[in-house]
Amino acid sequence: MFGFIIKRLVSMIPILVGVSLITFILIHLVPVEPAEAYLRLSNGVPTEEAIQEVREELGLDKPLYAQYVDWLYKAVQLDFGTSFVTKRPVWDEMMIYIPATVQLTVTAFILMLILSLPIGVFSALYKDKLFDQISRMFSYVGASMPGFWLGFLLIYFFSLQLNLFPTSGKGTLFHLVLPSLTLALAHISTYARLLRTSMLENFNQPFVFYARARGLRERTVIVKHVLKNALLPVITVAGMGFGYMLAGSVIVENVFAWPGIGRFFVSAVFNRDYPVIQCYVLFNTAIFVLVNMVVDIVCAALDPRIR
Amino acid sequence: MNSRKSSNLFSIFAIIMALSMLVMGCSQGDKAKSQNNVTTQDTSHANTMTLSWNKDIGPLNPHMYAPNEWFAQAMVYESLVQYEEGGKIEPALAESWDISKDGKEYTFHLRQGVKFSDGSDFNANIAKKNLDAILANANKHDWLELINQMKSVEAVDDYTLKISFKNPYYPVLQELALIRPVRFLGEAGFPDSGNNTEEIKKPIGTGPWVLSEYKKDEYATFTRNENYWGEKPKLEKVVVKIIPDGETRVLAFEKGELDLIFGTGLISLDSFKSLKESGKYEAKFSEPLSTRVLAVNSNKGATKDLNVRQALQYGLNKQALIDNLFYGFEEKADTLFAPNFPYSNLGLKPMDYDIEKAKQLLDESGWELSDGKQIREKDGKPLELDFAYVSDDNVQKAVAEAMQGEYSKLGIKVNLVGSEYQSHVEKQKNGEFNLIFSETWGAPYDPHSLVATMRHPSHGDYQAQLGLPMKKEIDQKINEVLISTDEKTRQDLYKYILGTLHEQAVYLPISYISNIAVYQKNVSGVTFTPQQYEVPMQDIEIK
Numbered sequence: 082m083f084g085f086i087i088k089r090l091v092s093m094i095p096i097l098v099g100v101s102l103i104t105f106i107l108i109h110l111v112p113v114e115p116a117e118a119y120l121r122l123s124n125g126v127p128t129e130e131a132i133q134e135v136r137e138e139l140g141l142d143k144p145l146y147a148q149y150v151d152w153l154y155k156a157v158q159l160d161f162g163t164s165f166v167t168k169r170p171v172w173d174e175m176m177i178y179i180p181a182t183v184q185l186t187v188t189a190f191i192l193m194l195i196l197s198l199p200i201g202v203f204s205a206l207y208k209d210k211l212f213d214q215i216s217r218m219f220s221y222v223g224a225s226m227p228g229f230w231l232g233f234l235l236i237y238f239f240s241l242q243l244n245l246f247p248t249s250g251k252g253t254l255f256h257l258v259l260p261s262l263t264l265a266l267a268h269i270s271t272y273a274r275l276l277r278t279s280m281l282e283n284f285n286q287p288f289v290f291y292a293r294a295r296g297l298r299e300r301t302v303i304v305k306h307v308l309k310n311a312l313l314p315v316i317t318v319a320g321m322g323f324g325y326m327l328a329g330s331v332i333v334e335n336v337f338a339w340p341g342i343g344r345f346f347v348s349a350v351f352n353r354d355y356p357v358i359q360c361y362v363l364f365n366t367a368i369f370v371l372v373n374m375v376v377d378i379v380c381a382a383l384d385p386r387i388r
Numbered sequence: 389m390n391s392r393k394s395s396n397l398f399s400i401f402a403i404i405m406a407l408s409m410l411v412m413g414c415s416q417g418d419k420a421k422s423q424n425n426v427t428t429q430d431t432s433h434a435n436t437m438t439l440s441w442n443k444d445i446g447p448l449n450p451h452m453y454a455p456n457e458w459f460a461q462a463m464v465y466e467s468l469v470q471y472e473e474g475g476k477i478e479p480a481l482a483e484s485w486d487i488s489k490d491g492k493e494y495t496f497h498l499r500q501g502v503k504f505s506d507g508s509d510f511n512a513n514i515a516k517k518n519l520d521a522i523l524a525n526a527n528k529h530d531w532l533e534l535i536n537q538m539k540s541v542e543a544v545d546d547y548t549l550k551i552s553f554k555n556p557y558y559p560v561l562q563e564l565a566l567i568r569p570v571r572f573l574g575e576a577g578f579p580d581s582g583n584n585t586e587e588i589k590k591p592i593g594t595g596p597w598v599l600s601e602y603k604k605d606e607y608a609t610f611t612r613n614e615n616y617w618g619e620k621p622k623l624e625k626v627v628v629k630i631i632p633d634g635e636t637r638v639l640a641f642e643k644g645e646l647d648l649i650f651g652t653g654l655i656s657l658d659s660f661k662s663l664k665e666s667g668k669y670e671a672k673f674s675e676p677l678s679t680r681v682l683a684v685n686s687n688k689g690a691t692k693d694l695n696v697r698q699a700l701q702y703g704l705n706k707q708a709l710i711d712n713l714f715y716g717f718e719e720k721a722d723t724l725f726a727p728n729f730p731y732s733n734l735g736l737k738p739m740d741y742d743i744e745k746a747k748q749l750l751d752e753s754g755w756e757l758s759d760g761k762q763i764r765e766k767d768g769k770p771l772e773l774d775f776a777y778v779s780d781d782n783v784q785k786a787v788a789e790a791m792q793g794e795y796s797k798l799g800i801k802v803n804l805v806g807s808e809y810q811s812h813v814e815k816q817k818n819g820e821f822n823l824i825f826s827e828t829w830g831a832p833y834d835p836h837s838l839v840a841t842m843r844h845p846s847h848g849d850y851q852a853q854l855g856l857p858m859k860k861e862i863d864q865k866i867n868e869v870l871i872s873t874d875e876k877t878r879q880d881l882y883k884y885i886l887g888t889l890h891e892q893a894v895y896l897p898i899s900y901i902s903n904i905a906v907y908q909k910n911v912s913g914v915t916f917t918p919q920q921y922e923v924p925m926q927d928i929e930i931k
Contacts, residue, residue, distance in 0.1 A: 131530050166454065229633075244643070337636065
């Protein structure tokens with residue numbers, strides 16, 4: 082297992098370098114360069130001389146490959162440069178926002194697990210019964226409703242009408258409820274349906290028939306034989322889901338004024354803040370790869386055949 | 389084996405539980421902290437006002453621009469003089485001033501007894517230090533003619549400051565009244581490196597408010613400056629909550645989490661209307677502060693032709709558009725600058741809606757509508773115009789779509805070109821448009837600062853005017869007006885510049901932008917100032 086983890090960690094290096102190179106090329110293809118974007122933020126009309134001066138200041142006058150090598154050399158030492166806009170180290174800036182986003186995503190992820198597991202299991206057990214019908218309707222609605230609209234509805238009912246939660250912002254546990262629920266709901270419906278399908282498939286497998294023939298209690302059959310096998314594909318998808326939630330939290334952050342990294346990143350894109358864009362993309366890549374690794378470990382732990 | 393499997397399953401759940409405990413732990417920690425906040429806030433709640441803004445207030449560097457927010461800079465820092473209604477200049481940190489006969493030397497007599505929020509004195513030395521810091525980084529301010537014209541600064545004595553200029557630049561006082569960059573940072577705020585364009589140590593100003601608590605992208609709390617030289621604000625505290633989304637802002641306001649919404653573009657006019665009509669809140673609209681205007685490119689395609697440009701003016705029913713899109717709240721604009729701006733009350737004749745006249749003008753130019761066709765043609769080429777707007781700006785998008793419909797009635801095909809802000813500015817700069825959205829800058833910039841930029845090739849206004857036969861003359865007159873010393877000559881020059889631009893129809897003004905204020909019934913004293921980016925809190929009271 083240890084060797085496996087080491088191997089996966091080493092294989093991360095070419096992925097990260099590759100992604101950073103692609104990001105670097107892509108952001109340089111976007112029209113409007115940062116020197117100009119920065120000066121425009123500062124009001125008015127930048128002259129060509131002013132732009133040239135800022136270019137030099139930001140190191141953008143060097144050839145592209147030199148810029149990339151410079152960046153890579155520093156990034157290896159975990160120095161991600163200075164934000165063009167705020168003039169502060171990128172990593173320090175990121176660390177202001179990352180905890181909030183991680184808190185939101187992890188809470189949403191846990192909510193998703195807690196809710197989608199029982200919903201999935203019970204809709205499989207009571208296939209085509211009332212519970213299954215309701216959960217199906219719920220998942221259609223959940224999957225097709227845009228996040229920002231769901232967010233507003235939740236604020237409107239639970240905050241404005243029922244006065245249970247604050248409308249927005251970060252602070253108490255109460256502040257966390259609505260945004261994490263908004264982030265989780267779309268995913269809950271997907272995973273609950275996925276788990277249901279996966280369980281139904283397993284119900285038809287011969288080993289279930291034989292387990293029942295062995296006279297095992299139905300409960301044991303369901304939990305130890307069906308559910309355990311059915312979980313494998315769900316875990317794989319849920320792992321990616323965590324990554325998507327982390328990267329896709331920006332809409333929820335916007336609606337609920339949650340001070341997360343997504344908002345910071347979007348404004349960095351608008352302002353052509355290259356170092357921030359690079360660092361954020363790299364960070365998300367690392368998270369995706371790590372989560373995938375954890376998923377593989379969990380699957381291996383659940384199913385000895387994979388080991 | 390079986391038991392091992394179940395223990396694996398168990399350990400997964402254990403990990404999940406542990407993670408959730410961790411999250412709960414974190415947030416409970418936060419909760420404890422913020423509960424403390426709540427209690428401290430509660431003691432003075434009656435005198436605390438909460439408002440919201442869509443962006444973080446920034447590092448509050450008085451000499452720098454984005455990501456510093458104007459209104460917050462204006463709360464903490466003050467200028468030498470103040471811009472009042474109609475362009476009148478009033479004393480602020482300078483009690484009085486003398487201008488030399490040649491208009492090149494300004495001597496300011498500074499107010500005595502003014503203290504920075506850390507207790508240090510405001511005097512000619514610290515004023516000079518601030519101005520020198522700005523001059524040392526003049527390249528950062530080269531969009532502002534005031535700084536380009538400034539030659540040297542001298543502290544004559546403790547309370548006398550002399551500023552010398554290269555030319556008799558007339559808008560010196562107007563530009564000294566700007567929120568940035570000429571405002572004053574206390575000695576203890578300057579960084580050790582001396583270069584305060586990078587960072588400042590602490591936001592220390594002479595203004596009525598002091599930043600007392602700040603959490604980036606969450607909130608900022610300002611406390612009344614008890615050392616303030618002028619009339620102290622009635623409120624003790626102002627809390628600024630950062631809420632990026634307009635709809636969320638409205639819900640937070642309706643729930644009573646906010647006392648005031650103030651500014652432009654913070655909430656949609658839909659929301660403004662419904663809040664106003666609910667009768668539960670106070671809602672106000674300010675005088676015109678700037679102009680929502682389209683630049684019409686006289687140097688590209690069909691709009692090279694004056695007749696086509698004029699047809700665009702006559703062919704647009706602005707009032708209907710304003711009634712539909714803005715519920716009639718915004719005032720129809722007939723000229724580039726509203727007549728309440730300095731030198732702008734010129735009695736220019738509005739080009740009012742007259743669709744027959746518009747058709748006639750197009751016919752005269754040979755753009756004819758043949759039978760069975762929807763679009764006018766000339767020499768086999770259809771009458772097509774590119775209309776550039778910022779794609780995520782809902783107001784621009786709605787106006788553009790409405791105009792597309794209006795102009796199709798005239799037989800003009802309008803292609804909407806939406807792009808993100810930076811690319812949009814790039815289009816202005818390169819003249820890649822027939823029609824493009826723009827805004828005037830508002831007081832105290834209008835009209836002189838905007839007129840000044842019309843001479844720069846990198847600006848959309850220059851591009852739009854490039855096809856005018858008298859462009860050279862316009863630029864020459866702009867050069868003259870900025871250093872004119874005689875009031876009468878100046879008015880005449882403006883009359884020529886603004887009059888010509890109006891007749892040549894290179895601007896299509898839509899409406900005047902105003903600030904809105906929506907506030908709870910227990911709030912009083914909400915007023916507007918001529919500066920669009922200032923939130924006047926001096927007289928606000930909460931009962």
